[in-house]
Each structure stands twice: as structure tokens, then as C-alpha cells.
Amino acid sequence: MEEHAYPVTEDKLDRDAMLRYAVVKLIEVIGEASNLLTKELRQAHPEVPWNLVIGMRNRLVHDYFRIDTAIVAEVVRIHIPALKPQMEAILDSLPE
Incomplete structure (x- = not known):
């Protein structure tokens, strides 16, 4: 996402359905992965x-x-x- 999406603008998202989807x-995946982390891990990283x-x-899913x-x-x-x-x-702090 970093290489492709950072220059994303509201206008680009409005005009390009594939980019928007x-x-x-990708945002949904980040949120879902975060939701699957243990409560303890999330509490250990309040930042x-x-x-x-x-x-x-x-919000995006439902x-x-x-x-x-925008x-x-x-x-x-x-x-x-x-x-x-x-x-x-x-990720770097987690045991392998």
C-alpha cells in the first residue's frame, strides 16, 4: 500500500473504483488484523x-x-x- 496508495486523493478514489476498492x-485488513491481536498485546501498546x-x-465493512x-x-x-x-x-518486539 505504501508504494501505491499514499498519493491517493479523494478525487482519485471517487474516479477510480478499483483503487477505491x-x-x-487494505484498511479493512489492517483493522481485522488489529482486532485479532490479544487484548493483552493491545493493552501493552497504548500508543x-x-x-x-x-x-x-x-465502519468500512458494515x-x-x-x-x-475524503x-x-x-x-x-x-x-x-x-x-x-x-x-x-x-512486530519486532514479538518472540519468533
């Missing part, structure tokens, strides 16, 4: 806005026909780049 699916990550996934492409574009441009190093640090 792909970006939304990650777990409720927002999981909540965004739930309210698909009312997706706000919010999706903001998530891709601002929030995912901020989330990436946090997630990488968590």
Missing part, C-alpha cells in the same frame, strides 16, 4: 489507537455504501504512515 480492502483502527474497519472518500484518503495519507512504525516496532 483496493484501498478500502496505537486500536479503537480507531478497528472502528475504521468496522456501512460500505456510505464511505466518505476520510479514506486522509487515513491513507496521514494515519497509515504514522501507524506503520508503531506496528513494525510491535
Whole structure:
């Protein structure tokens, strides 16, 4: 997603259905993966806005026909780049 989606704009999402579907699916996967983490792991990393990550996934999945492409574009441009190093640090701290 990093290589392809960061230049995403609301206009691009509105005009390109395949891009919109792909970006939304990637956000859903991030949220679902976060939801599958143990409560203990999430509590050990309060720096990650777990409720927002999981909540965004739930909103996209359950309210698909009312997706706000401006919010999706903001998530891709601002929030995912901020989330990436946090997630990488968590992954690096886990035992193999």
C-alpha cells in the first residue's frame, strides 16, 4: 500500500473504483488484523489507537455504501504512515 496508495486523493478514489476498492480492502485488513491481536498485546501498546483502527474497519465493512472518500484518503495519507512504525516496532518486539 505504501508504494501505491499514499498519493491517493479523494478525487482519485471517487474516479477510480478499483483503487477505491483496493484501498478500502487494505484498511479493512489492517483493522481485522488489529482486532485479532490479544487484548493483552493491545493493552501493552497504548500508543496505537486500536479503537480507531478497528472502528475504521468496522465502519468500512458494515456501512460500505456510505464511505466518505475524503476520510479514506486522509487515513491513507496521514494515519497509515504514522501507524506503520508503531506496528513494525510491535512486530519486532514479538518472540519468533
